[in-house]
Amino acid sequence: MTLEELVAEKIRSGDPYSLRCAKGRLPLVVFQLEYDTETALYVALDRDDLKHYAEALRRCWSLLGLKRGDRVAIFDYGTSPVSYLASSLFTPYLKQGAADLLGCLPICNDGVSHMARRAVDILRLVRPRVFFIRNDCLQPFTAEVEREGLRLSDYTLFLVAVENESLLSKTEQGAFERKLGVPVYRLLRMDAAMFLAMECPECRLLHSWQDLYLVESVAERIEEQVDNEKEHRLVITNRFARTCPTLRYLSQIKGSLEPAGCPRGPKEYRIAT
Amino acid sequence: MKKAREPVYLDSQDTWPAEKLRRLQFRKLKRMLGHAYQNLPFYRRRFEASHFHPDSVKSLQDLLRVPIFTKRDLLREIKEKGSFSVGTETFDGGERAVLCMTSGTLGTSFLYWPTKWRSIRGGSLARAYWWGGLRSGMRMLMAAPAWHSLAVQETEVVQKIGATCVIPWGTFLPRFSGNFLDTMIEVRPDFVSIFLPMFYALLAECRRRKMSLARAFQGVKYILVGGAPMTPRTREKLKEETGVVDIFEGLGNPEGLTAMECSFHRGHHIFLDCCHVEIVDPQTHEPLPAGKRGTVVITSLIPYGSVYIRYDTEDLGEILPERCSCGRTWPLLEVYDRQANIVRVAGKELVPYDARLCVDEVPELIGIPFAVIREERATAYLRLLIQKPPTGELDPIGTQLRDRVQERLQIEVRVDWTEELPERWKGVAVIEEKDWGAPHV
Numbered sequence: 187m188t189l190e191e192l193v194a195e196k197i198r199s200g201d202p203y204s205l206r207c208a209k210g211r212l213p214l215v216v217f218q219l220e221y222d223t224e225t226a227l228y229v230a231l232d233r234d235d236l237k238h239y240a241e242a243l244r245r246c247w248s249l250l251g252l253k254r255g256d257r258v259a260i261f262d263y264g265t266s267p268v269s270y271l272a273s274s275l276f277t278p279y280l281k282q283g284a285a286d287l288l289g290c291l292p293i294c295n296d297g298v299s300h301m302a303r304r305a306v307d308i309l310r311l312v313r314p315r316v317f318f319i320r321n322d323c324l325q326p327f328t329a330e331v332e333r334e335g336l337r338l339s340d341y342t343l344f345l346v347a348v349e350n351e352s353l354l355s356k357t358e359q360g361a362f363e364r365k366l367g368v369p370v371y372r373l374l375r376m377d378a379a380m381f382l383a384m385e386c387p388e389c390r391l392l393h394s395w396q397d398l399y400l401v402e403s404v405a406e407r408i409e410e411q412v413d414n415e416k417e418h419r420l421v422i423t424n425r426f427a428r429t430c431p432t433l434r435y436l437s438q439i440k441g442s443l444e445p446a447g448c449p450r451g452p453k454e455y456r457i458a459t
Numbered sequence: 460m461k462k463a464r465e466p467v468y469l470d471s472q473d474t475w476p477a478e479k480l481r482r483l484q485f486r487k488l489k490r491m492l493g494h495a496y497q498n499l500p501f502y503r504r505r506f507e508a509s510h511f512h513p514d515s516v517k518s519l520q521d522l523l524r525v526p527i528f529t530k531r532d533l534l535r536e537i538k539e540k541g542s543f544s545v546g547t548e549t550f551d552g553g554e555r556a557v558l559c560m561t562s563g564t565l566g567t568s569f570l571y572w573p574t575k576w577r578s579i580r581g582g583s584l585a586r587a588y589w590w591g592g593l594r595s596g597m598r599m600l601m602a603a604p605a606w607h608s609l610a611v612q613e614t615e616v617v618q619k620i621g622a623t624c625v626i627p628w629g630t631f632l633p634r635f636s637g638n639f640l641d642t643m644i645e646v647r648p649d650f651v652s653i654f655l656p657m658f659y660a661l662l663a664e665c666r667r668r669k670m671s672l673a674r675a676f677q678g679v680k681y682i683l684v685g686g687a688p689m690t691p692r693t694r695e696k697l698k699e700e701t702g703v704v705d706i707f708e709g710l711g712n713p714e715g716l717t718a719m720e721c722s723f724h725r726g727h728h729i730f731l732d733c734c735h736v737e738i739v740d741p742q743t744h745e746p747l748p749a750g751k752r753g754t755v756v757i758t759s760l761i762p763y764g765s766v767y768i769r770y771d772t773e774d775l776g777e778i779l780p781e782r783c784s785c786g787r788t789w790p791l792l793e794v795y796d797r798q799a800n801i802v803r804v805a806g807k808e809l810v811p812y813d814a815r816l817c818v819d820e821v822p823e824l825i826g827i828p829f830a831v832i833r834e835e836r837a838t839a840y841l842r843l844l845i846q847k848p849p850t851g852e853l854d855p856i857g858t859q860l861r862d863r864v865q866e867r868l869q870i871e872v873r874v875d876w877t878e879e880l881p882e883r884w885k886g887v888a889v890i891e892e893k894d895w896g897a898p899h900v
């Protein structure tokens with residue numbers, strides 16, 4: 187299943203969910219997705235979907251070492267899963283968000299670039315352990331930090347750059363790390379598949395979880411399964427989504443599956459991009 | 460015409476006799492003051508400095524001895540402490556909570572909201588949405604994104620009532636209005652909760668796509684708008700054009716105020732279960748009687764999270780003297796604008812809402828975005844910047860508007876027409892002359 191097919195199915199059927207909303211399931215929350223496609227796409231979730239999706243985010247946070255009492259800042263839209271899965275106070279029918287599960291205190295700043303100044307206020311006054319930030323807000327945020335003459339490491343341990351079906355290149359990542367003086371890790375969202383993967387501070391590969399997702403790396407021709415060591419497009423099967431099931435979603439992200447074995451998650455998928 | 464009887468919300472608290480409501484508020488207020496004195500250093504210090512002790516409070520009137528504070532006071536504390544935490548909030552390490560923010564020209568302050576706060580405030584707000592027509596099984600378009608204090612309350616509303624929540628991608632800036640419109644026509648919510656500037660942006664997007672409002676709002680039964688006041692004429696016109704059953708206006712702020720219209724639309728019933736509202740003179744802080752415009756001062760009655768006791772919202776409002784015909788006993792409040800948006804013209808103090816009332820009397824301009832341009836020196840005329848309407852000749856429209864302003868406000872008006880107004884966080888209200896530049900037509 188590709189993004190183009192979801193778009194085509196939606197246009198053909200007129201169904202906002204591209205005919206992938208399961209019969210008999212009651213959607214409790216419907217999100218319009220962040221894709222620049224010819225027509226808007228949506229996913230619907232129920233309590234169980236939200237619970238497992240938030241668990242994926244919780245694992246991303248745990249991989250970063252977040253724990254009880256930590257403060258976490260998120261500079262992204264409230265409609266991004268990185269924001270809305272953070273707390274049960276942000277999303278109806280979500281019993282526990284990532285912050286609730288870990289005992290952290292989250293704060294969100296709207297993901298528009300002109301809110302960079304307020305993001306710096308958060309940094310100075312809240313001193314979050316980790317600062318999640320949209321890729322397109324990194325530049326204005328960096329400019330604001332420089333304008334204020336702040337040393338970022340006095341206020342936070344590291345940044346996490348987030349984007350939907352896109353990743354900061356290694357070159358950009360390195361450039362921001364040098365400029366800001368703190369590590370910048372990457373979090374990969376694939377909203378159509380309700381997928382999350384987090385770059386590990388130890389092995390610097392993206393981690394994901396086999397009980398939540400099946401991850402494959404396939405060649406352009408989808409039927410041709412390839413050697414996992416080569417970098418090809420990632421295909422995601424979501425194991426928890428019941429309201430809008432996602433089977434073999436062919437993403438825009440190229441990567442290869444590396445053998446498991448990182449000390450921070452010995453059994454977790456590891457994806458090199 | 461006889462009105463159909465409104466469905467009753469879970470309990471009858473909103474119809475309690477005034478005396479019973481006063482007793483309820485007094486009990487809650489005593490508890491709040493005791494909590495603040497015992498646990499919140501910000502208040503303890505202020506109470507002691509003004510020789511006030513909660514034990515001395517014998518009636519609601521005694522609240523007047525508590526000093527009023529403003530956002531500037533909070534910002535000063537934040538600056539001094541170098542922290543979001545200023546002693547107005549009770550932290551419970553074991554409880555789920557979030558930090559939210561208030562924005563504004565003065566600076567950012569922070570609000571700590573634990574689940575207990577959400578449960579009470581959101582539970583109270585559910586009554587407002589119930590009045591507005593939200594029912595179990597409905598789809599509600601939720602415009603406030605997760606980070607907004609209103610969203611924290613709305614999550615409780617949606618759960619409590621049992622609705623499905625529909626959320627467009629992005630945020631409530633006009634440039635996301637396309638996403639809102641797509642969601643409206645593709646997911647077809649029954650109930651739309653939206654900030655007024657975004658609602659206007661949504662209408663503009665319909666015009667841009669040449670889509671009738673009836674088509675865009677097909678299936679929508681009720682609209683709840685907040686964030687700015689809507690004139691009665693705008694409501695009627697938009698109700699007719701969208702084909703919805705009703706449009707309600709809610710008032711509120713994260714610090715404590717909830718007020719909501721009932722279907723009689725005579726003003727906003729103050730939600731006395733969660734907040735105490737006073738109108739005071741902006742200079743002397745003396746209380747003003749019902750029917751007099753002044754500064755809205757609120758006291759939250761929820762002793763969890765960030766606490767606001769006699770907080771000057773810097774909004775210009777009044778408690779309306781009349782009782783609502785709906786039978787509810789919660790008093791009616793009207794809020795016109797921010798005090799900072801007052802414009803002095805020909806010896807009068809006006810707010811954009813006064814101009815909006817005139818603008819909306821010209822059919823082509825109903826709901827059209829506009830701003831008041833505030834000149835550096837007091838002027839004898841009102842200067843308006845108005846987005847060009849999609850239909851009609853500008854000259855006769857301008858003449859009609861001048862006549863309406865003369866009739867209603869007895870002042871002269873000068874109009875600058877513009878293709879589009881600058882994008883602002885909460886819509887455009889007042890633009891300083893220096894920011895707009897020389898007049899241009």
